[in-house]
Amino acid sequence: ELENTVLTPQKENVTFDDFQKMDIRIATILEAERVPKTDKLLKLKLDTGIDQRTVVSGIAKYYNPEEIIGKQVCLLANLAPREIKGITSQGMILMAEDKDGSLAFVAPTKGIANGGGVA
Numbered sequence: 522e523l524e525n526t527v528l529t530p531q532k533e534n535v536t537f538d539d540f541q542k543m544d545i546r547i548a549t550i551l552e553a554e555r556v557p558k559t560d561k562l563l564k565l566k567l568d569t570g571i572d573q574r575t576v577v578s579g580i581a582k583y584y585n586p587e588e589i590i591g592k593q594v595c596l597l598a599n600l601a602p603r604e605i606k607g608i609t610s611q612g613m614i615l616m617a618e619d620k621d622g623s624l625a626f627v628a629p630t631k632g633i634a635n636g637g638g639v640a
Contacts, residue, residue: 542599543597543599544597544598544599544638545595545596545597545598545615545638545639546569546570546595546596546598546635546636546637546638546639547570547593547594547595547596547629547633547634547635547636547637547638547639548567548568548569548570548593548594548595548596548598548635548636549567549568549591549592549593549594549635550565550566550567550589550590550591550592550593550594551566551567551568551573551590552565552566552590553565553566553584553586553587553589553590554586555581555586556577556581556605556606556608558606559581559606560581560582561579561580561581561582562577562578562579562581562605562606563577563578563579563580563581563584563586563589564576564577564608565577565578565589565614567594567596567612568635569596569598569635569636570634570635570636570637571636574611574612575608575609575610575611576596576610576611576612576613576614577605577606577608577610578610578613578614578616580614580616580624583623583624583625589626592626592628593628593629593632593633593635594614594615594626594627594628595614595615595626595627595628595629595639596612596613596614596615597612597613597614597615598612599612600612600613614626615627
C-alpha cells in the first residue's frame with residue numbers, strides 16, 4: 522500500500538544551498554527538567570562535543586525528564602538563540618511527528634561522538 526503513496530511536501534521547497542546552511546549535529550542530553558508554569562516545555566542541557574548548551578523543547582507531554590538523560594539526539598546547532606519563558610534556547614532538537622501528533626526523537630541508531638555532523 523505504501524508503494525502507491527505520494528508524499529506531498531507540507532511546506533515550500535528549499536534549495537540545496539538552504540539545506541547546506543543547517544548545522545545538524547549529534548548531542549547528548551546531560552540534564553532535563555520541566556519549565557515551571559508550563560505543561561509542554563522541558564529545559565535540556567546538552568553536550569554538543571564542542572560546548573554545553575541549553576535548549577528548550579516542547580516535548581514534556583511525551584517524555585519525562587529523567588527518562589531522556591543520556592539520550593543522543595540530533596540538534597540544529599546554528600538556529601539563532603531565542604528567549605522562551607525567560608530561558609535562552611540555543612538550538613532545536615529534531616523530532617519526528619506521526620499522524621496523531623506524537624513526537625519521537627530523531628537520533629542515531631548507534632553511538633556517534635557528540636559533535637558529529639548529520640549529512
